[in-house]
Amino acid sequence: MSDNEVEKKETVLPEELLIIPLVGKPLFPGVFTPIMITASDDMQIIESAMKAEMMIGLLMVKDENIEIPDAQDLHRIGTVAKIVKKINLPDGGINIFISTIKRFKVKEFTQRQSPISARVSYIEDDETADPDEIKAMTRSLIAEMKTISDNNPLFSEEMRLNMVNVDHPGKIADFITSILNIDRNQQQEILDTINIKERMEKVLIYIKKEQELLRIQRKLTAQINEKIEKSQREYFLREEIKAIKKELGEPIDxxxxxxxxxxxxxxxxxxxxxxxxxxxxxxxxxxxxxxxxxxxxxxxxxxxxxxxLPWDAPEPDEIDIERGQEILDEDHYGLEDVKERIIEYLSVRKLKNDNKGSIICLVGPPGVGKTSIGKSIARALNREFFRFSVGGMRDEAEIKGHRRTYVGAMPGKLIQGLKIVKSKAPVFMIDEIDKLSSSIQGDPSSALLEALDPEQNTEFRDHYLDLPYDLSHILFICTANTLDTIPRPLMDRMEIIRLAGYIEDEKIEIARKYIIPKSLKKHGLEPKHIRYYKTALHAIADGYARDAGMRSFEKAIDRIHRKVAYKVILGKGELPHVVEKKNLEEYLKKAPFREEVSKQITKPGMAVGLAWTNFGGDTLILEAIALPGKGGLKLTGQMGDVMKESADIALSYVKSICADYDVEPEFFEKHVIHLHIPEGATPKDGPSAGITMATAFLSLITGKKVRKHLAMTGELSLTGKVLPIGGLKEKTIAARRMKIAEIIIPKPNERDLDDIPEYVREGIQFHPVKEIGEVFKLIFEEE
Structure with missing residues (x-):
């Protein structure tokens, strides 16, 4: 049965249709085509329509990514169709053959959810145009389309015949649109166009675009064929040249x-x-x-x-322990415990006579000499030194390399370093290991674990090499500011050596022996140009460089030398330029640190605590005030969750014992206690401020000031016990820098005092305590 006969038979079109959403392209009237139906709701619509010998409406979905469309997701103009035949498919779906009849427009959706139904009106083509013009455009459409079909093997002979035999101009435009390779929305635009002239004009534009694409395609094909022919010709010519050069005994290429x-x-x-x-x-x-x-x-x-790459096994190290000690003493002042640990480590390697590498992790605040110690170890071992940073590294390919399937692939940092130093047993320094990150590109810490682990790295496989390579001869030295963020499996494989920082006297000696000569050379100066008084160096350490390391001190010296260089160039002043305490502000402006911490304790409710940070030990001044209110605790100063809990515990304990100090419990019901830690922009956390908070609260409610030159550290339990803390050495160094004379510490930390050098402890009195009651006996000034 032909399409025309089907259309003649169906003279009455229903006013209401069941709607099938089309996810793909729209269908035009006058088409006999199969449609695959997989959605269960759509299959029920087909069954209902076939039983009642009903027609169905086909509307295209606006967004093809919508899985279950409803009425608002559909276009309003579609095609009514008659189901001719249904075939059940093995996967449970059905294939229907339909004959599309006429355009329709939705007047109203009677059912907006699946199964969707709608009341419709049928659309007649608008033929209000000059017949001769329509006839000319029809010929143009067929001629242009014939050009495309002749050059496109995808157009079958049947398509060409159907195109010629369609007698109605509107149907010709519809048929051509249905076989053109254009966007689904552009096809819907043609379906929405009722005026035949406008429809044919739009189709002509799309045909012209298709012809242009075909022209470009033919041009590209010709260029590719030309390149292939040229390449083949060059290949044969090169082979002939090779044969000739081989006969003549000349180098080939x-x-x-x-x-x-x-x-x-x-x-x-x-x-x-x-x-x-x-x-x-x-x-x-x-x-x-x-x-x-x-x-x-x-x-x-x-x-x-x-x-x-170096593949040969290295010779055993010839370690000279005395020479190693000389190098460490020559390069570093102080750090006696650190040097002792390194010399012990080198002694074991010499005694064991083993060339296998190990992992050392130097942990300490910035500027304490971690990198320079690594260089000194390399000098002591007479090995090549290679340093790279993993701070912020997020891609494991930085460690293990890229696979060669990627464009621009390269080996990881370890293999690159070995290629540079050309030694299988160098010293590798991996900086900022505590700042490793991870992302969708993988976890660099896991890749680093494989590279550093002595049990695994004998056959390390870089993705780029894809060959087993022995990394066990490398001496790995890692650096970090803190151990908290280093993955536990990685940290367990490392020998941890802590660098706590420097006291003021050590800073003066380091500046005199290392920083000043280095800075003079850096700025083109000579010793005759400048002279420092020791009082000036003390003033720099106290007023401009209170950090644990030497970077602030070095920056201050550099600023002084820049100004001196300027004076030398202009010939200002007499040589040498003298830097002393009284003229220091001429070079460095006003000191950022003016007052000792202990002198800032001026009112009840204030106490000095000791803290440990990634930048070394530090002092914290806690301030507490009481405000009229309905009770409660207010905390400010960027405290972390652990520190907030410590504040709650401290306040609860002070409430429980306030009667012992002649303070009524009703005081806390009538006042809001506000606790603040200055430098509010700096995050702070940890439990070691517990006894300091309790001291500040007790000082506040009793109205008694805490003794000057007294600092404390310790975690407080709810029952008043003082629990141990970490980082006592760093905190003691910070206390000494701030002129603290007495420190209250937990009794269990008394054993840690042996790890603090005598010259650091000198002049500081330690008070080990077990319970907070012992603290309260020590904190107040004698009346």
Whole structure:
């Protein structure tokens, strides 16, 4: 049965239709085509329509990504169709053959959810145009479409015949639109166009665009064919040249020369097993490649990496312990416990006579000399030194390399470093290991664990090399500001050495021996140009550089030398320029640190605590005031959750014992206690301020000031016990920098005093306590 006969038979079109949403492209009237139905709701619509011999409406979905569309997701103009035949499919779906009849427009959706139904009105084509003009446009459409179909093998002979035999101009435009390779929304636009002239004009524009695409496609095809022919011709010519040069005994080409060099180096390395098999395979592949291909460069770089890596086992270290001690003393002032640990470590390596590497982790605040200690260890071992930072690293390929399937692939940092130092047993310094990150590119800390673990790194596989490589001869030295963010499995494999920081006297000696000579050379000055009084250096340490390390001190010295260099150039003043305490502000302006911490304790409710941070030990001044109110605790100063809990515990304990100090419990019901820690922009956390908070609260409610030159650290339990804390050495150094004379510490931390050098403890009185009651006996000034 033809489409025309179907249309004649169905003279009455229903006013209400069941709607099938079309996810793909819209269907035009006058088309006989199959549709696959998989949605269960749509299959029920088809069954109902076939039983009642009803027609169905086809509306295109606006967004094809919507899984279950409703009425608002559908276009308003579609096509009514008659179901001719249904075929059940093995996967449970159905295939229906439909004959589309006429355009319709939705007047109203009677059912907006599936199964969707709508009241419709049928649309007649608007033929209000000059017949001759329509006839001319029809001929143009067919002629232009014939040009496309002749050059496109996808157009079948049946399509061409149907196009010629369609007699109605509107249907010709619809048929051509249905077979053009245009966007679904553009096809819907044609379906929405009722005026035949406008519809044909739009279709002509799309045909012209298709012709332009075909023209570009033919041009590109011709260019590609030309390149292929040229490439083949050049290949045969090169082969002829090779044969001629071979007969004459001349070098063949640069590629062959490189192949011979790679082969000589690979043979000299004497690979065995898996490594030999893979490297020789890559070398053979390299010999067969066209030098102009991208793969040629990739393979060449790979072979270049292989032959430039150190593969031979290194000689055992000749460690001179006395020389190592001299180097450490020469490069660093102070840090006696750190030097002792390093000398012990070197002694074990010498006694064991083992070249296998180990992992040292130097932990301390910035500017205390972690990197320079690593360089000194490399000097003591007479090894090459290579340093790289992993701070903020988020891609594990930085450690393990990229696979060679990626464009621009390269080996990881470890293999790159070995290629640079050309030694299998260097000292590798991995900076900022506590600042590793992770992302969708992987976890660098896991990759680093494989590289550092002595049990795994004997056959480390870099993704780029894809060969087992022995990293166990490398001495790894890591640096970190804190251990808190280092993954536990990684930290367990490292020998931790802490660098606590420097007291004022140490800073003066370091400045005199190292920083000032280095800065003079850096600024083009000589010792005759400047002279420092010791009082000036003390003033710099106290007023401008109270951090744990030496960076602030070094910056201050650099500022002084820049001003002196300026004076020397202009010939101002007499030589040498003298820097003393009274003229220090001329060079450095006013000191940012003016007053000692202990002198800031001026009112009840104030106490000095000791804290440990990533930048070393520090002092905290806690301030508490009471405000009229209905009770409660207000906290400010960027406190973390742990510190907030410590404040709650401290206040609860002070409430429980306030009667012992002649303070009525009703005081806390009538006042809001506000606790603040200055430098509110700096985050603070940890439990070690517990006894300091309790001291501030007790001082507030009793109206008694806390003694000057007294600081404290300790965690407080709810029953009043003082629990141990960490970082006592760093806190003691901070207390000494701030002129603290007495420190209250937990009794369990008394054993940690042995780890603090005598010259650091000198002049400080320690009060070990077990309970907060002992603290309260020590804190107040005598009346």
């Amino acid at each position: 640069s590629k062959s020369s490189e192949h011979l060099k790679f082969k000589e180096k690979i043979d000299a390395l004497g690979f065995e097993g898996e490594i030999k098999e893979q490297v020789e395979g890559e070398l053979e592949k390299f010999s067969l490649m066209d030098p102009s291909s991208s793969e040629f460069i990739v393979t060449r770089n790979y072979l270049d990496t292989i032959v430039n």
